[in-house]
Structure formats: structure tokens, C-alpha cells
Amino acid sequence: MSSQTKLFAALFLALIVVWGGTALYLERQIEKERIEYKKREDAIGRYEALKALWSQKAQKEAIKRVESMLRIYGIKAETKKTGGKRLYSFTVDAKRADKVLSKILNSNIAINSFSVKKVSDRELEVKIGVAP
Amino acid sequence: MALYYIRENGTVVKNREEDIAVLSPSLYWFAHADFPTSSLAKARRLADSFLSSRPSSYTAIYVEKRGDGFDCYAYDKERISELLKECGCSDAPLYFLQQFAEQLPLRIDDNLVAQTLNGVAIEVAQSQDGLPSLDSLDFGSLAKPINKRSVGISKIASISLLVLLLFAAAGDLALRYQTLEAIKEKSASLGGGKSMYEIKALLKNYKKVDIEQRRLRNTIKKALGKKMKMLECTPKKGCSYE
Numbered sequence: 052m053s054s055q056t057k058l059f060a061a062l063f064l065a066l067i068v069v070w071g072g073t074a075l076y077l078e079r080q081i082e083k084e085r086i087e088y089k090k091r092e093d094a095i096g097r098y099e100a101l102k103a104l105w106s107q108k109a110q111k112e113a114i115k116r117v118e119s120m121l122r123i124y125g126i127k128a129e130t131k132k133t134g135g136k137r138l139y140s141f142t143v144d145a146k147r148a149d150k151v152l153s154k155i156l157n158s159n160i161a162i163n164s165f166s167v168k169k170v171s172d173r174e175l176e177v178k179i180g181v182a183p
Numbered sequence: 184m185a186l187y188y189i190r191e192n193g194t195v196v197k198n199r200e201e202d203i204a205v206l207s208p209s210l211y212w213f214a215h216a217d218f219p220t221s222s223l224a225k226a227r228r229l230a231d232s233f234l235s236s237r238p239s240s241y242t243a244i245y246v247e248k249r250g251d252g253f254d255c256y257a258y259d260k261e262r263i264s265e266l267l268k269e270c271g272c273s274d275a276p277l278y279f280l281q282q283f284a285e286q287l288p289l290r291i292d293d294n295l296v297a298q299t300l301n302g303v304a305i306e307v308a309q310s311q312d313g314l315p316s317l318d319s320l321d322f323g324s325l326a327k328p329i330n331k332r333s334v335g336i337s338k339i340a341s342i343s344l345l346v347l348l349l350f351a352a353a354g355d356l357a358l359r360y361q362t363l364e365a366i367k368e369k370s371a372s373l374g375g376g377k378s379m380y381e382i383k384a385l386l387k388n389y390k391k392v393d394i395e396q397r398r399l400r401n402t403i404k405k406a407l408g409k410k411m412k413m414l415e416c417t418p419k420k421g422c423s424y425e
Contacts, residue, residue, distance in 0.1 A: 059341040063348065070352040077359040084363060087379075088370040094382050095374045101389035105396075152407065156400050161392060165403055165416040 104159045113160045114181060120154055136163055139179045148175050155179065186318055187272045188291055189263070194270045195292050197318040202275035205283070205320070208304055210263060212237035213281050215302070217252040224337075230255035245279075245329050254281065256329070276328030280304045283320055290314040 103109055114137070121128050121141065128141040143151050152167070164180030188195035190207040218229045227246045234244070234257045243260040246253050256279055267273045280287075280297055281304045288298035296307050296314060374382050395418045406414050406422045416422040 055338060056341070059345065062345055066345070066348055066352060070348075070356070073356055074359060077356065077363055081359065081363050081366060084366040084370065088366055088373070091370055091373050091379055091382070094379070094386055098374075098382055098386045098389065101386065101393055105389050105392045149407075153404075156403060159396075161396060162399055162416075163418070165399070165414075167407070167414040169412045 105161060109159065110161055110181075113158050117155060117158055117160055120158075121151070124151055126151065135182065137181045138164075139181065140176070142170060142174050142176050145173050145175055148177075152177070185272075186320070187270050187275065188317055189266050189270065191266075194266070195295075195317065196270070197316070199318060202272050203322060204267060204270075204272050204275045204277045205317075206258070206263065206277065206279050208280055208306055210266070211256050211258040211279055211281075212241050213279070213303060214255050215249065215252055216255050223248060223253075226253045226255075230257075247282075256281070276322075277330040278322070278328055280306075286320060288314055289317055289319060291317050 117139075118128070121139075124143075124147060126141045126143055128139045131138040131140070160179075160181050162179060163182040164178070166178045168176040168178075170176045184198075184200055184202050186197040186199040187202070187204040188197070188207065189204055189210065191209050212234055214234055216226075216230065216233050218226045218233075220226055220229070223246060226248075227244060230244050230246045230253065234241075234255055237257040238259070240259040240262065241257040243258050245256040245258070248254075263277075264273070267275070267277070283297075284299050284302060284304045287304055288296055291297050291306065294308055296309050297304060297317075298307055299305070377385075399416060399418045399421075402422045403414075403416050406416070406424055409424070411424040414422060414424040
């Protein structure tokens with residue numbers, strides 16, 4: 052084999068080694084970035100889902116929905132605001148209590164305190180603290 | 184297996200372990216030239232005009248580097264092929280006697296001696312004794328036979344291949360780099376430019392609220408199923424009832 056052929060063979064080999072090495076490095080970086088992207092996408096997906104339930108904006112909307120629900124059921128709720136917290140007090144008919152309370156509990160309002168007191172056989176006094 | 188000394192007037196055959204053929208000076212035209220180049224390819228082109236006084240049938244040119252110059256040979260390829268076929272040694276490695284000039288003189292047969300005259304190998308008819316025989320030729324010192332090409336590829340082909348490989352490598356790596364950058368960009372645009380640390384911190388806060396609220400609701404639902412006068416619940420303390 053002539054020295055020229057040896058030189059070209061060495062250059063080919065060097066080029067292939069550099070190419071292969073760089074390609075392997077880039078491939079690993081791509082794989083790493085793909086994993087990072089997937090993780091980020093998952094985290095953002097979960098964050099967005101929880102944000103839709105518990106963000107301040109979502110809480111304001113949830114409170115509005117609960118207030119209108121109470122109005123529909125003809126319940127007059129007293130509202131006390133203390134330091135950004137709201138305390139809703141209302142009396143509910145014992146027959147309707149299950150429905151009204153389950154609607155409140157199935158909503159996404161952030162309940163800070165919850166109390167139910169039996170006023171009479173027919174009525175319950177409900178106090179719900181909400182922290183938007 | 185034999186050593187064939189190919190001549191116009193009959194081939195001399197000597198026993199040998201492998202087939203080898205040597206051409207008599209009567210079958211080729213030889214000249215040593217100092218061309219103003221070190222390239223064998225250029226020397227080959229120059230040799231064609233340099234050996235212009237050769238017989239017209241000697242169209243095949245063979246050039247090899249020797250010292251600072253080149254040994255140029257011209258021969259009749261077809262005639263030599265015929266002679267090789269006749270002796271049944273077409274596939275044998277073929278050499279010019281001139282290539283063994285340093286090993287001369289030696290005896291070819293009883294009446295023929297190969298020797299050099301001003302560095303050129305010639306045949307002389309004489310019956311002088313005491314010379315080494317033709318089969319004492321050392322082939323190991325020669326680079327290659329004239330009918331076997333050396334392993335290798337031409338300079339232009341090598342450079343072209345190298346450039347092609349370089350472009351292929353550059354293209355491939357550029358595509359991979361673009362893919363990497365595209366993923367990075369796409370990843371950065373997710374979540375309105377928030378860092379992963381910020382997203383994790385926000386997610387942690389919301390998760391805490393979510394778990395707390397679910398737990399509170401489950402406890403309230405369980406407590407409401409029981410008969411009681413009063414029920415009080417907070418996320419931290421849980422429920423107490425009478």
C-alpha cells in the first residue's frame with residue numbers, strides 16, 4: 052500500500068471517527084432533550100389541570116357558581132369577609148340539605164372551614180369558610 | 184510450478200515453487216528518464232513520447248520510479264499475452280529482465296547469458312561458466328509485477344471520496360444539530376417561558392391544595408352519613424362532631 056493510500060485511509064478513518072463520535076454525542080443530547088421535553092410537558096399538563104381548579108381566577112368562578120346555585124335553591128346566604136376569606140352562613144331545609152351540600156362539596160371551591168348544625172328537625176345551619 | 188523466461192525464440196523453463204514469468208529484453212523497449220515531475224501518472228504520459236523510437240506495435244507503457252528518475256518500458260501487450268498463453272503462465276506474475284539489472288549477470292541457458300551494459304539488461308550468446316543460474320533470481324526485492332496492480336485507489340478518486348464523505352458528515356451533523364435545537368426551542372416555549380424549577384414549585388403548591396381539599400371533602404362526606412347534631416371541619420384539624 053503506497054504512502055498516499057495510507058494517508059487517505061488515515062484521513063477517511065479520522066473523518067469517520069469524528070463523524071461517528073459527534074453524531075453519537077448529538078444523538079445522546081437529542082435523547083436527553085426529548086426526555087426533558089416529555090417531563091416538562093407532563094409537569095405543565097398537570098400544572099394546567101390543577102390551575103384550572105385551584106387558581107384565584109378558578110376560585111372566583113367557582114364561588115360565583117355556588118352563589119348562583121344557592122340562589123336557585125332559594126337560599127339566602129350571609130357573607131362575611133375577613134382578611135381575604137369569606138364565610139357563608141345559611142340555613143337549609145333538611146330535605147334539600149343532601150343535594151345542596153353535595154353540590155357544594157362536588158364544586159371546586161377551596162373550603163377553609165365547614166360546619167353543620169342541626170337547628171331543628173327540619174332545618175340545618177351551614178357555615179362554609181372559603182379562601183379564594 | 185516454474186520460472187518462465189519468455190523469449191521470442193522459445194521459452195526457458197526452470198523449476199520453482201510458484202509460477203513467475205520474466206520477459207526477455209527482446210520483447211520490450213526500455214529507457215531510463217529524468218522527468219521534471221515526481222508524479223507517476225504524469226511520468227506515464229511523458230514516457231509515451233519519450234519512447235517514440237520504439238516499434239509501432241509496442242503500445243503498452245509501463246513506468247516505475249527508480250532513484251530520482253523513472254524506468255520506462257514499452258511492449259506489445261498482445262504478443263506477450265500470446266506468448267504467456269503458449270507457455271500456460273498467463274496468470275503468473277510478470278517481470279521485465281531489466282527489473283533484475285542489479286542481480287545480473289546470470290546464465291539463462293547453456294548458450295545465453297543475461298548481463299548489463301551501461302545499466303541496461305541485455306542478452307549475450309556465450310557459454311561462459313561460473314555464473315549463477317536464472318533460478319537464483321531474488322523476486323522478493325521487487326516492488327510488484329507489471330501485470331498486477333498495486334492495492335490502492337487513485338488520488339482524484341480518494342479526494343473525491345473524501346470530499347463526498349465530508350459533505351455527507353457535515354449534512355448529517357447539521358440535521359442532527361437542527362433537530363436538537365428544534366427540541367430545545369419547543370421545550371423552552373412550553374409553559375410560557377417558565378423555568379422547570381418555577382413549574383415544579385407552582386405544581387407543588389397546587390398539588391398540596393388539591394390533596395388537602397380532596398381529603399377534607401372525603402372526611403365531610405363520611406361524617407355527613409352519620410347521625411349528628413353538629414359537625415365542624417377544617418383542612419388542618421379534620422372533622423369533629425356531636
